[in-house]
Amino acid sequence: MAGSGDALDATDARLLLALxxxxxxxxxxxxxxxxxxRNTVQARLARLESSGALDPFERRVRPExxxxxxxxxxxxxVVQRSLAEVSDxxxxxxxxxxxxxxxxxxxxxxxxxxxxxxxxWRISEQVLTIPGVQRTDTNLALRRFVDHRMTPLLxxxxxxxxxxxxx
Numbered sequence: 668m669a670g671s672g673d674a675l676d677a678t679d680a681r682l683l684l685a686l687x688x689x690x691x692x693x694x695x696x697x698x699x700x701x702x703x704x705r706n707t708v709q710a711r712l713a714r715l716e717s718s719g720a721l722d723p724f725e726r727r728v729r730p731e732x733x734x735x736x737x738x739x740x741x742x743x744x745v746v747q748r749s750l751a752e753v754s755d756x757x758x759x760x761x762x763x764x765x766x767x768x769x770x771x772x773x774x775x776x777x778x779x780x781x782x783x784x785x786x787x788w789r790i791s792e793q794v795l796t797i798p799g800v801q802r803t804d805t806n807l808a809l810r811r812f813v814d815h816r817m818t819p820l821l822x823x824x825x826x827x828x829x830x831x832x833x834x
Contacts, residue, residue, distance in 0.1 A: 675720065678703070680824035682711055683720075685820060692725075711752035726815075735762070735780035737787055741794060742773035749799030750774060756797040762790050772802070 675683070678701075694712070698705045699794035707796055715721050730738065745753045750768070757777060758765050765778040777794070791805055 673674075675715075675824055677825050679711060679715060679720075680821045680826075682708065683715070684818065684821045684825055687821065688780065694764045695797065730764070730780040734782055737781040737783060739779050739787055740775040740806045740808060741779055742769070742806075743775040743777055743794065743800055744772070744802040745774040746799045747802055753797055753799045755793065760790065760793055771831075 671711055685700055691732055694705055694708050698708045754766055757766050762779050767776045769776050781790055794803055
């Protein structure tokens with residue numbers, strides 16, 4: 668998400684769509700493809716990076732490539748006023764990929780990866796020992812049906828017609 672809260676304009680969306688097709692495209696190639704000046708492309712890319720509109724490169728690395736073939740989502744109930752401390756402790760566990768605050772019964776949704784079931788047990792025990800954690804519920808991720816994607820939203824923002832895979 669952009670840090671300033673400003674929505675991307677159609678030109679930004681077109682630039683990001685081009686990068687999603689070819690992440691290694693040069694500024695020159697992007698400027699030619701989009702019909703924009705090189706300096707314009709360079710300035711927009713710099714703004715998108717500094718505003719937080721682009722996720723870090725590490726998001727593209729699949730845990731399976733590192734031997735973490737088991738994925739799970741752990742919901743965590745936290746003692747009131749311990750959310751920050753619990754979140755900080757979760758961030759110290761390397762197998763924790765993402766922590767999201769929730770409304771409802773659970774306070775946090777924690778995405779974790781493990782090598783196997785025994786490793787997941789170890790990670791679950793580690794989460795349970797964090798001061799402030801009241802209860803956890805672990806759900807195995809069996810299959811991903813839709814990968815993380817932004818293309819449909821970028822196409823909409825760019826004013827492009829949907830691709831053949833979208834409605």
